[in-house]
Amino acid sequence: MKIGIIGLGNIGRVHAKNIQDGLVENCEIVAVANQPIESMDDFKAQGIACFDDGSALIKSGLVDAVLIALPTALHAPLGIQALEAGLHLMMEKPLACHKAEGERILAAQQRDDQIVSLMMNQRTHPCYVKIKQWIDDGALGELQRVSWTMTNWFRPEIYYQSSAWRATWKGEGGGVLMNQCPHNIDVLQWLVGMPSKIRAHCSFGKYHDIEVEDEVNAYFEFPNGATGQFCASTGEAPGSNRLEIVGDLGTVITDGNEAKLICNSESVSAFSRSTDEMFGCPETSEKVFQPLEAVNQHAAILNNFVKATRGEAELIAPAVEGLRSLELAGAMIYSSWINDAVELPLDSEAYEAAINEKIAQSKPREVVQTTAKVDMSKSYR
Ligand SMILES: NC(=O)c1ccc[n+]([C@@H]2O[C@H](COP(=O)([O-])OP(=O)(O)OC[C@H]3O[C@@H](n4cnc5c(N)ncnc54)[C@H](O)[C@@H]3O)[C@@H](O)[C@H]2O)c1
Numbered sequence: 001m002k003i004g005i006i007g008l009g010n011i012g013r014v015h016a017k018n019i020q021d022g023l024v025e026n027c028e029i030v031a032v033a034n035q036p037i038e039s040m041d042d043f044k045a046q047g048i049a050c051f052d053d054g055s056a057l058i059k060s061g062l063v064d065a066v067l068i069a070l071p072t073a074l075h076a077p078l079g080i081q082a083l084e085a086g087l088h089l090m091m092e093k094p095l096a097c098h099k100a101e102g103e104r105i106l107a108a109q110q111r112d113d114q115i116v117s118l119m120m121n122q123r124t125h126p127c128y129v130k131i132k133q134w135i136d137d138g139a140l141g142e143l144q145r146v147s148w149t150m151t152n153w154f155r156p157e158i159y160y161q162s163s164a165w166r167a168t169w170k171g172e173g174g175g176v177l178m179n180q181c182p183h184n185i186d187v188l189q190w191l192v193g194m195p196s197k198i199r200a201h202c203s204f205g206k207y208h209d210i211e212v213e214d215e216v217n218a219y220f221e222f223p224n225g226a227t228g229q230f231c232a233s234t235g236e237a238p239g240s241n242r243l244e245i246v247g248d249l250g251t252v253i254t255d256g257n258e259a260k261l262i263c264n265s266e267s268v269s270a271f272s273r274s275t276d277e278m279f280g281c282p283e284t285s286e287k288v289f290q291p292l293e294a295v296n297q298h299a300a301i302l303n304n305f306v307k308a309t310r311g312e313a314e315l316i317a318p319a320v321e322g323l324r325s326l327e328l329a330g331a332m333i334y335s336s337w338i339n340d341a342v343e344l345p346l347d348s349e350a351y352e353a354a355i356n357e358k359i360a361q362s363k364p365r366e367v368v369q370t371t372a373k374v375d376m377s378k379s380y381r
Contacts, residue, residue, distance in 0.1 A: 001026060001027045001028070001064050001065050001088075001306050001309060002028055002030045002062065002063050002064045002065070003019070003027055003028065003029055003030065003063060003064070003065045003066065003067055003090075004029070004030065004031035004032065004033065004049075004057045004058075004060075004062065004063035004065070004066045004067070005029060005031075005032050005033070005066070005067045005069060006032075006033045006034075006054035006057055006058075006066055006067070006068045006069065006070060006078055007033070007034060007054070007068060007069035007070035007071075007074075007092075008032055008033075008034035008039065008040060008043075008069070009034070009069065010374060010376055010379070011069050011092060011119075011298075011376070012034070012067075012069035013376075014298060014376050015067055015069060015298060015302065016029060016032070016043075018296065018298055018299040018302060019302070023296060023299040023303075024299055024302045024303050024306060025303060025306065025307075026306050026310070027302065027306050029043075029048055030048060030049065030062050030063055031048060031049040031050070031051065031057050031060060031062045031063055032048055032049070032050055032051070032057070033050070033051040033052065033053060033054045033056065033057040034050075034052070035052050035053075036052065037050060037051075037052040049062055054066075054068070054070065054074070054078045054081075055078070055081055058078070058081050058082050058085050058087065059085070063087060064087065064088060064309070065087055065088035065089065065090065065115075065305075065309065066078075066082045066087050066088075066089060066090070067090040067092075067302075068082065068089065068090070068091050068092060069092045070092070071165040071166075071171055071172065072092075072094060072096070072097055072165075072171065072172035072173065072178065072179075073097055073165065073170060073171050073172060073173070075091055075092070075094075075095065075096050075097075075101075075105070076096045076097070076101045076102075076104060076105050079091055079096075079105040079108070080104065080105055080108040083105070083108035083109050083110060083114065083116065084108050084110065086110050086111065086114065087114075088114060088115040088116070088305070088309050089114075089115070089116045089117070089319070090117050090118075090119065090301075090302065090305050091105070091116070091117070091118050091119065091319055091322070092118075092119045093118055093119050093120055093121075093182045093183065093186070093322065093325075094172075094173075094178055094182040094322060094325060094326055094329070095118055095319055095322030095323065095325075095326060096173075096322075096326065097172060097173030097174075097178070097355070098173050098326060098330055098348070098351055098352055098355050099323055099326045099327050099330055099346060099348040099351060099352075100348040100349060100351070100352040101173075101352070102322060102323050102326050103323065103348060105319070106319060106320055106323070115305065115308045115309045115315065116318065116319040116320070117301070117304070117305045117308065117315050117316075117317055117318060117319055118317045118318070118319040118321070118322040119298065119301055119317070120182070120183065120186045120187075120301070120316075120317035120321075120322065120325075121183070121297035121298050121300070121301045121317075122183040122184070122186070122187050122297060123186070123187065123190060123301070123316050123317050124295055124297045124300040124301060124316065125187075125256070125295070125297060126289075126291035126295055127254045127256060127257070127258065127259040127289065127291065128187050128190075128191070128254075130259050130289045131191060131243075131245070131252050131254060131259050132190065132191055134250075134252060134261050135191055135192070135245070135252075138249070139247075139249065139250050139252075139261055139263060140245060140246075140247025140248070140249055140250045140251070140252065141247040141248035141249030141250065141267060142224060142226075142247055142248045143192055143193075143222060143224060143226040143245070143246075143247050144226050144227075144246045144247055144248060145226060145227050145228065145244075145245075145246040146188065146191075146192050146220070146226070146227075146228040146229075146243075146244070146245045146246070147228065147229045147230075147242075147243070147244045148184060148188055148228075148229070148230050148231070148242070148243045148244075149229075149231045149240055149241070149242045150181060150184045150230070150231065150232045150241055150243075151231060151232060151233040151236050151239035151240055151241075152237075152238060152239030152240055152241050153176060153180035153181065153232065153233070153234050153239065154233075154234060154235070154236060154237040154238070154239055155180075155208070155234040157208055157209065158372045159372070160208055160209065160210050160365065161365070161367065161368045161372075162367060162372040163365065163367065164364040164365050164366070164367050165364065165365075166179060166365075167179070167208070167210040167211070167212050167214075167365075168210075168211060168212065168362050168363070168364060168365060169211060169212060169355060169358040169359045169361075169362035170359045170362035170363075170364065171362075171364065172212075173329075173355060174212050174213060174329055174333055175204075175210060175212030175213040175214050175234070176212075176213055176214055176215070176216060176232050176233065176234045177202075177213060177216060177232065177328075177329035177332055177333060178212070178329055180232070180234060181216075181232045181329070182322075182325045182329065184230075184232070185230070185325045185328045185329060186317075186321070186322070186324070186325040188228075188230070188243075188328075189324045189325065189328065190321075191245065192222070192226075192228075192245060193222065193223075194222075194324060194327070194328075194344060195220035195221055195222050195223075195228060195328075195344060196221055196222060196223045196343065196344055197220070197221040197341055197342070197343055197344065198218055198219070198220055198221075198328070198331040198332055198335055198341065198342050198344065199218070199219045199335055199340070199341040199342075200216060200217065200218035200219070200230075200331070200332035200333075200335040200336055200342075201216070201217045201218070201335075201336055202215070202216050202332060202333055202335075202336035203215040203216075204336075206235060207233075207234065207235025207236075208234070208235065211358075211362060211363075213333065213336070214233065214234045214235050215232070215233045215234075215235055216230065216231065216232040216233070216332055217229075217230075217231050218230040218231070218332045218335070230332075240255070241254075241255050241256045242254075242255055243255075243256075248264075248267050248268050248269055249263065249264055249267060249268075250262055250263045250264055257290075258288055258289060258290045258291075259288070259289045260286060260287070260288050260289075261286065261287040261288075261289075262284050262285075262286050263284060263285050263286070263287070264282040264283075264284055265282045265283035265284065265285070266282050268282060300316075301316060301317060304316045304317075327344065327345065327346045327348075330346050330348075330351045330355075331344055331346045333355075334346065334351055334354060337354060
């Protein structure tokens with residue numbers, strides 16, 4: 001694959017290094033786009049075509065595919081151009097700033113064999129992969145409850161101060177739900193499906209000088225009556241990551257380092273109806289999964305993308321599934337705005353109208369600090 005990377009900031013550089021380190025098979029960077037043009041002198045020195053605008057790269061005719069790693073508000077305009085040009089597309093997460101915008105990107109696909117993938121790299125996280133396998137094998141039985149406390153996305157003030165677009169309605173359509181947690185809400189729905197109703201309380205600019213949410217407490221209801229909680233924050237440290245999924249036959253728990261499956265000896269609902277023991281409980285047995293080694297999740301998703309374009313693999317994270325995390329994030333934000341529960345599917349036009357009012361008043365941040373130390377390996381949890 002001849003790939004062009006559009007956006008060589010924090011994450012675009014990570015992808016470029018993965019490809020240039022040979023971690024992505026059958027893939028070569030032939031063009032890059034970033035601003036300013038001098039920021040790509042290292043690529044220019046290697047004979048790679050450099051553009052100061054993603055549109056020019058798309059029109060260059062040099063590439064079969066583009067990887068878009070731009071500020072989120074630019075995903076839609078450039079993504080649509082790339083698809084209309086017939087290119088394969090790997091989009092950074094989230095797909096867009098809101099569901100309607102995501103739908104417009106997907107509508108630009110020209111051919112069935114045009115591959116459109118999303119960098120939901122945590123779908124390759126070994127613990128989540130193992131949990132998905134347990135659930136698909138029926139180990140949990142019918143879902144009763146899911147709870148995810150995802151508060152170890154701490155970000156200090158300099159993270160926001162060093163960028164004009166992050167944590168603004170206009171720049172990315174939200175805060176912790178649109179920047180850090182798309183991974184978690186994507187994995188959540190990947191594992192247990194979509195809820196049918198959400199009531200959420202988002203706190204906007206509670207811990208940081210930002211206009212969007214930096215703390216979220218949400219309650220979910222699923223079509224079968226199962227319930228859920230989702231709690232997220234960029235304001236607490238060290239924070240925690242604890243996912244618990246409870247079914248009639250078992251429970252899984254993970255902190256992202258290991259995953260535990262607790263199997264009940266029989267269905268809890270059947271046991272409840274049949275036992276004569278007043279304080280009885282089904283017997284349990286446990287399995288613990290500890291990943292043997294870390295996975296380079298970004299490289300894994302890129303490898304899968306290249307293979308999919310060659311007809312050698314199904315996509316792990318098709319872009320169309322990115323609409324679901326946009327819908328969950330939007331429903332949590334919308335529920336807070338209207339101070340009421342929101343039924344899903346989210347009305348994408350109504351949500352677009354509501355977020356457009358926020359965008360109209362949204363101010364790009366004046367960048368007050370440009371010397372932030374950046375270690376991207378500390379950015380993922
Ligand atoms: N999957 C992950 O682990 C992960 C991690 C970080 C960021 N992201 C996502 O990736 C995207 C980018 O985030 P980032 O932190 O790298 O942002 P960034 O601000 O560090 O980088 C964006 C780059 O885009 C360039 N740019 C802006 N307009 C352009 C244009 N028209 N043409 C070409 N280049 C242009 C800028 O010069 C900048 O270098 C966001 O959507 C973010 O949510 C994903």
